[in-house]
Amino acid sequence: MAEETIKFKLNGKAVTLSTDGDRKLLWVLRTDFELTGTKYGCGEGLCGACTVLVEGDAVRSCQTSMKDVEGKNIVTIEGLSMNDQLHPLQKAFAAHDALQCGYCTSGMIMNAYSLLSKNLDPSVSDIVRGMDDNICRCGAHKRIIEAVQSAAKEMKGGMKP
Amino acid sequence: MDSFYKFSARFAELSKPQRTQSREISIDACGIIRDPLGCSKYFLFYSSVIVISMKNWRNDAYAKVTGKTKFTDDLKFANLLHAVPVYSDYVHAEILSINTAAAAQSDGVVRVITAKDIPGSNRHGQIVRDLRILADDRIRYNGDVVAIIVAETRDQAIRATALVKVDARELPSLLDPEKALEPDAPLIHEDLGTNVINTHKVRRGDVDAGFRDSDLILEQKFETQFVEHAYMETEASVCQQRPDGVMEVYGSMQHPFSTRRFVSRFLGVALSEVEVLGTPLGGGFGGKDDTAAIVCARTALASKLTGRPVKMMYKRIWSMRESYKRHPYRVYYKMGVSKNGIIRAVQTKIIADGGAYCSVTPWVTWRSTVQCCGPYVVDNVHCDTIGVYTNNVFTGAMRGFGSPQMNFVIEQMVEMAAEKLGMSPIEFRRRNMVRQGSVTITGQKLDNHAVAMEQVLDAVMKEIRYDEKIGQSSYGAVDKDEWYGIGLAMSYRGVSLGAEGVDLCAAIINVQADGSVILEVGVHENGQGSESAMMLLLAEELGIDVERIRYRRSSTSTIPDSGTTVASRGTIMGGGALKMAARELKAKIGAVIAPIVGGTPEQLRYEKNAIVGTSSSIAFDAAMAEMFNAKVFPHGFGIYQAPKVSWDDEHGRGDAYFTWVYGCQAIELTVNRTTGKVKLLNAVAAHDVGKAINPGMAEGQFFGGMAMGIGYALHEEVIMKDGRIVNTNFNTYRIPRSMDMPEMKAIIVENNDTTTPTGAKSLGEPTNELMAPAIANALYHATGERRFVLPMRVGKKEARGVE
Numbered sequence: 001m002a003e004e005t006i007k008f009k010l011n012g013k014a015v016t017l018s019t020d021g022d023r024k025l026l027w028v029l030r031t032d033f034e035l036t037g038t039k040y041g042c043g044e045g046l047c048g049a050c051t052v053l054v055e056g057d058a059v060r061s062c063q064t065s066m067k068d069v070e071g072k073n074i075v076t077i078e079g080l081s082m083n084d085q086l087h088p089l090q091k092a093f094a095a096h097d098a099l100q101c102g103y104c105t106s107g108m109i110m111n112a113y114s115l116l117s118k119n120l121d122p123s124v125s126d127i128v129r130g131m132d133d134n135i136c137r138c139g140a141h142k143r144i145i146e147a148v149q150s151a152a153k154e155m156k157g158g159m160k161p
Numbered sequence: 162m163d164s165f166y167k168f169s170a171r172f173a174e175l176s177k178p179q180r181t182q183s184r185e186i187s188i189d190a191c192g193i194i195r196d197p198l199g200c201s202k203y204f205l206f207y208s209s210v211i212v213i214s215m216k217n218w219r220n221d222a223y224a225k226v227t228g229k230t231k232f233t234d235d236l237k238f239a240n241l242l243h244a245v246p247v248y249s250d251y252v253h254a255e256i257l258s259i260n261t262a263a264a265a266q267s268d269g270v271v272r273v274i275t276a277k278d279i280p281g282s283n284r285h286g287q288i289v290r291d292l293r294i295l296a297d298d299r300i301r302y303n304g305d306v307v308a309i310i311v312a313e314t315r316d317q318a319i320r321a322t323a324l325v326k327v328d329a330r331e332l333p334s335l336l337d338p339e340k341a342l343e344p345d346a347p348l349i350h351e352d353l354g355t356n357v358i359n360t361h362k363v364r365r366g367d368v369d370a371g372f373r374d375s376d377l378i379l380e381q382k383f384e385t386q387f388v389e390h391a392y393m394e395t396e397a398s399v400c401q402q403r404p405d406g407v408m409e410v411y412g413s414m415q416h417p418f419s420t421r422r423f424v425s426r427f428l429g430v431a432l433s434e435v436e437v438l439g440t441p442l443g444g445g446f447g448g449k450d451d452t453a454a455i456v457c458a459r460t461a462l463a464s465k466l467t468g469r470p471v472k473m474m475y476k477r478i479w480s481m482r483e484s485y486k487r488h489p490y491r492v493y494y495k496m497g498v499s500k501n502g503i504i505r506a507v508q509t510k511i512i513a514d515g516g517a518y519c520s521v522t523p524w525v526t527w528r529s530t531v532q533c534c535g536p537y538v539v540d541n542v543h544c545d546t547i548g549v550y551t552n553n554v555f556t557g558a559m560r561g562f563g564s565p566q567m568n569f570v571i572e573q574m575v576e577m578a579a580e581k582l583g584m585s586p587i588e589f590r591r592r593n594m595v596r597q598g599s600v601t602i603t604g605q606k607l608d609n610h611a612v613a614m615e616q617v618l619d620a621v622m623k624e625i626r627y628d629e630k631i632g633q634s635s636y637g638a639v640d641k642d643e644w645y646g647i648g649l650a651m652s653y654r655g656v657s658l659g660a661e662g663v664d665l666c667a668a669i670i671n672v673q674a675d676g677s678v679i680l681e682v683g684v685h686e687n688g689q690g691s692e693s694a695m696m697l698l699l700a701e702e703l704g705i706d707v708e709r710i711r712y713r714r715s716s717t718s719t720i721p722d723s724g725t726t727v728a729s730r731g732t733i734m735g736g737g738a739l740k741m742a743a744r745e746l747k748a749k750i751g752a753v754i755a756p757i758v759g760g761t762p763e764q765l766r767y768e769k770n771a772i773v774g775t776s777s778s779i780a781f782d783a784a785m786a787e788m789f790n791a792k793v794f795p796h797g798f799g800i801y802q803a804p805k806v807s808w809d810d811e812h813g814r815g816d817a818y819f820t821w822v823y824g825c826q827a828i829e830l831t832v833n834r835t836t837g838k839v840k841l842l843n844a845v846a847a848h849d850v851g852k853a854i855n856p857g858m859a860e861g862q863f864f865g866g867m868a869m870g871i872g873y874a875l876h877e878e879v880i881m882k883d884g885r886i887v888n889t890n891f892n893t894y895r896i897p898r899s900m901d902m903p904e905m906k907a908i909i910v911e912n913n914d915t916t917t918p919t920g921a922k923s924l925g926e927p928t929n930e931l932m933a934p935a936i937a938n939a940l941y942h943a944t945g946e947r948r949f950v951l952p953m954r955v956g957k958k959e960a961r962g963v964e
Contacts, residue, residue, distance in 0.1 A: 030234075030235075034237065035228075036228070036231070036232075036234075036235035037227070037228020037229065038228070039232075039393070039443075040234065040395070040474075041393050041394075041395075041477065041891075042477040042890050042891050043476055043477055043478075043890075044477070044890055044891075044892065046890055046891035046892050047393065049393055076228070077227065077228035078227070078228055080227075081227055086226065086227070090226040090227060091226075093222075093226045094219070094222040094223065094225075094226050097219060097222070097857050097861055099222070099225050099226070099688075100444075100688035100689060100690070100861060100865060101392070101393065101394070101441075101442060101443050101444040101445075101687065101688025102221065102224075102225030102226075102230055102441070102443070102688065103232065103392075103393040103394045103443030103444060104393050105225050105226060105228075106228045109226065128899045128900055128902075129899075129900060131899045132898045132899045132900045133898070134899075135393065135891060135896060135898060136393070137390075137391050137392060137393050137444050137446070137869075137896060138444060138688055138861075138865045139864050139865030139866065139867065139868030139869055139897075140861065140864065141864070141868060141897075141898070141899045141902045142864050142902065142905055143861065143864070144899070145899060
């Protein structure tokens, strides 16, 4: 269990941390950085509650070792809203009531972000497929899909040519 | 509240009390801001405008979409210790010794706790006190916890679990409820002298005569499975003893008052010495009642013994191993019908596997008993229900609470009977269904509310175009590669606890001198939106903007025991209490304000943030200032007690529930003939909710209930092997995902219910109890084969425990 110095970018800020390189990003975020918006759901990368962005890709932070994020750019749900302004996905999730208990919501939004960052013009089935690995037990799927669709429209509108 | 409001408020402000004068559409110019993430090549669009539908208004939406909601494990305490449970490999064994010496020496470990350390009682339960919070004499199922390890870090605590050694004498395991009922079966709880947890019955008319009068008799056995709640947030608790000695308990739970009882009894202290604080809940579905209380009790003891705050948060695999499940049922069902399609008699035996502990098995099985004939009038009924102890994982409350199992049975039986008679199953249902003034199988006359059975059936059939589509069903046609089927199911459901328990709820309205309002209701926010519903109700009651109201999550120290937020009773009971509190508040306001604005207190109208009398009106906030000037505090306390119900256990008769709800769901699907793959296409549900307080959220309950019902029908099963759960995470326990979902349509039927103060009834559970039989009927129409075992397998062997 060797301590390593790991540097990465977290929600836009450069950070340095001395820790065991085998520790999982989820627990470092929740414990060391007190970013508790990222949730534990299964610990085995099966549910998506812990989804964050690493270099823009949705990853399961419970399966991501700290040594693997050296030099990477990490964004969590806390980094998605900016200057108190909600991201279109966050607004859409609220406006469509695409949540009940809210426990899977952070992971859903981060996964949707990654999905839309690769395809701003997704079909419904692209979204359904793209969100399939994120589990919601309250059964908000229908509205999650609608929210992602609506956010995609808004984000596309805001894209610069 | 049913119109769409659009207003120009930054969303962040929604969660703050504010005056929103303008609710007209107002779209601000939206700035384009550089994507802050820096990891995308896109510029994203940020806007200061959010269009909020008051249909979907939710007080916790902002916190939930920003990750700011503090669930239990998100709470931070200084000097915090971490506790974890220790299990043994046994399924049924007599404990000889638990050696904790090595674990206690392990790095970072502060304390190892066993049953010997319990200052109070180790025997708990809401009905029968058979549950041990820490195993003492025996291990009765594989999820029994033998010790708790408390360490500086969670990892250190987990590492030490392997060092606890349990010496035990293995006992034969009883894993089949019918074997557990055999006369020579060993006893799981020796002091109880029996493996029978409870029995219930219904005796109506003369079934022998009924069968004699029948032209057709059908008999069928059905089996259902153990189901995991799979709330996304695992069990968690944080406890700390305050300087005044009170044990403060935070936790993921649906029933703070039950938790308080468990904790106080476990610690051996008075109820007032424990304060349970409601904490945002990451899903419950009935599953965070006893299990949550147990986890909180262990955490509280760890805090008491170490003198430090302690947190316990479950790994998924522990949660699935230890937490109680939905009851597996074995149902023997015999139905006699006459040629003209009238059900003459029903005889049924229902066997529920209660697992190692009683939990709420008697209440769950009571609902199954009362509703054992579905929404049909049957004059001759003989029902025997039995809850049985086994060494399987224990079973308890889960959304539906004993009805999903029975509906799976009944709604197939009626279709099978109709088909044998050569009659349309819909026509068969119409000939037998409850109508206004009908008498239920327990002798209750349905005359105090609108009996909407046919109304919801018609609504669903029309929407999904059942009559024209049923003819397209494939019935396993050999010339087709893809089979199509449509099916429906319907039910009625007794509202709230009925004769299951004491149905009481409290609410407190505390208006401030500036006209802002603090509301507290004894029901718990499970994610269903109960806080928002309560706030909307109060806003309507006082004629004020909902933004003036702050909801205060209840603490067991500030509000009387209001029971558990289960049984779809949140809105009905909470709303009732709120109405009572508002009545008291308005009496106080009337005494002070009526002389100012004219008229009697009863003549005052509360509207548009003002109180209007016969001669003038006063702004609500100014009125509240007047109240304080007059030294009359605008404070209302209300208690709502559900209307009287009755039950005669000996004869199985009574007015079981004070009102009923009616629901119908239909689904279309296809089955791939070669692979057996089932694709759900389109589902429609209609439920009479009395009155929808928050229609958007009500629809959310529809979709959520249907989703869970799909899992119950096709995917989910806790697989037990020799008493040990095999599938303890989401790779092997598959809950429905977005690709499994059909198109869904929710039809809210409103028949204002005069038996409830708000007109609202129940929804959370009715939506969950019909998908399995609807899918079963659709699968039959697609494949030509009936399925009597849940989950339903297509194209695979229909055997238990076979993937």
